Amino acid sequence: MSGHPGSSALAAAELGPDSTPVAIERWVTRHLADYLGRELDPGAVDRDRHARALPREVFSRCAELGLLAYLLPPPLGLGGSRRTFGLLLEQIGRVCEELELPSLLSLFADLPGALSSATPEIVERYVGGAARGEVLLAFAYTERCETYEFETRARPRGDDWVLEGHKVAQTGGALADAFVVYARDDTDRLQAFLVDRDAPGLHVEPVWSMGFRAGGMTAMTLEDVVVPASHRVIPADGLGQVQAFLNARRIFICAAWPGRMQALLDTLIEFLQGRIRQGVPLTQMQTVQSTLGRMYARTRAARAVLHDALERMASGEHRLAFDPVLSAAKYTVVDHALAFANDALHLTGWSGYTDQLPFERTLRGFMGGIAGQTTQEVLLVLLGQAAIAELEIRRSRGDER
Template sequence: MKTPDAQDFLDLDGQLDDAERDIAATVRAFAARRLAPHVADWFDAGTIPAPRELAQEFGALGVFGMHLSGYGCADAGDVAYGLACRELEAVDSGLRSFVSVQGSLAMGAIHRFGSEEQKQEWLPGMATGSALGCFGLTEPDSGSDPGSMRTRARRDGSDWVLDGTKMWITNGSVADVAVIWARTDSGVRGFVVPTSSPGFTAREIPRKLSLRASITASITLDGVRLPATAALPGAEGLGAALSCLNEARFGIVWGVVGAARSCFLAALDYAKTREQFGRPIGAFQLTQRKLADMVLDVNHAGMTALRIGRLKESGACHHSHISLGKLGNVRAAQRVASAARSIHGANGITLDYPVLRHMLNLETVATYEGTEEVHALSLGAALTGHSAFR
């Protein structure tokens, strides 16, 4: 009997159908050719050069809104989307975030809550990457508690006028359209805001030490006047915004499996080739124990992602399933990245190897789209029937 393949020890890809395997292989090949050779330089520079050019390549690949139907979207299924996230985050979390913010948050909100006119105006261009979107929910003083947002939308005749600030907005300074969430007299609502609107300003956030191969901005809305048709007709109440976040979190559940796999395979290769005391360090018991723990985490996370993906496709996925996946899989990926860094020794702190870059990125991934504490409390509420938030 053949020894299991280290890249997929439990043959989880054997549980995929042919179309899903083809999508995973296509995205992996694109990532290896187009992204992996450059990502260390992008991380070092703290940005993505020519993001619009890259967006059109992602559009041609078909990954923007690939789980959505119609309007130029691929309708490829939730597991296929998860696999694309896995292969992109195997290169870098910032690149997966670039895709998931566009497809799950901005496009997903318009697809689910928008009018037919809004969908026709924005979704086809966003699917091809000729138009970029962002999602404005988080504020400087409102992270885990989005219900305390201060951004407001008031009626002025038939128009809406928006004032407020949004923070940590991926793609914010390069987007053509922003989905902005604001408090109104009748509750929280979502709005489709062209970024060319007078009073809309986006500034890139500098000096990040994590998720550096990405574009992150703050957004200021200073009397942004919009027609009545800018409101997303189906997006009333905070639950609408949170349902969009759940879609993005699903991408994280899968994405961090890729980050963990990348760290594990780098450590395994290093352990086989790095010699100390006259033998490869992979021949020592302590290193083998680290590698064994790592392959456990990678494969357990992969099983979790696949199971949640199948639940989602069957319509049986509760938001607490996503919380379990994000909480558990991010923790597993962080353990793998840390162990991989230790196996690499001093070399592990350089950009010549991917492990510390992944470690730093995972610090952000553990925080955004719901902190570890928020997801733990979500699980607690599902288990006990009592919410600890308010």
């Protein structure tokens, strides 16, 4: 296989499974911070204003560094750890103004692994291409109904399959060259198919969203889309595969957020130091200090929860289908981030409510976490059920406390 990005990607190989947060911070500062500050950040406000997706060139840069191959197993990729990759996303969040970059990076690096058991031709073209940054894959799963009621259907036609249906939200769809599309067959089993963007009958349209506008959100309609049998990439147990995939990705959706919170806290303090009231900077007022203290506490708490969840993944202790600790971590980080951004708006007034400062844009981005990767309210229900089940298990073992 020629999928491995080669010698030009040795930079990412420096990031081992036991790399410390400090070492990862230094790596991002050395390899990405200047590039993102020069090439990406200046266009952040304009992309948000006009709902333009991130430039594809930034992912070419990520591929050059080996980041798109990092999670793929050898020989296609570097076989890196999810713990290290999560910490990497946190630090990218620190140096990049747009939450969309670490989110899309995690998707484009993670999704190709779902195709690793496909035919050699698929693996070479799509998985290898993804590792090299030549192919970007998006995830077409969500519909306006529960999984067991999916309207998107797949029916066999000779040696091919025909897909019909509608998918409502594909992160990164505006940039994607192909989609992993989930559909139910005639026996109601969930199947996954690889569909090229230019497939006849596939219609992809942009989706306007409250925030996360540079994330290239799309919706798709499939009308008599013919897919070769070789593009049925997960034929055995699509439901089990997608549950494990979503569970493992849940913490990635907000992994960058503690880093972004830290950067925004620094920006906020600098802004308030330049605001004079009654002859003194606002940062010398105790009410302001109290709010900054609360924001600092939320930032540190979000970071601690993130790191704990990533360590759990590294140890192999997490459950595959639904892990309550990873899910609780996602819920907690999102909750802290939303409260953090709300405090920032209270402290900055009209300036923070406009695009003069990044706070209103970031708050809208953080709000995407309410719905993304299982909604916050659904997670609460699932976590409540997990708490009840865990008590019953302890009772059955006779170790209730």
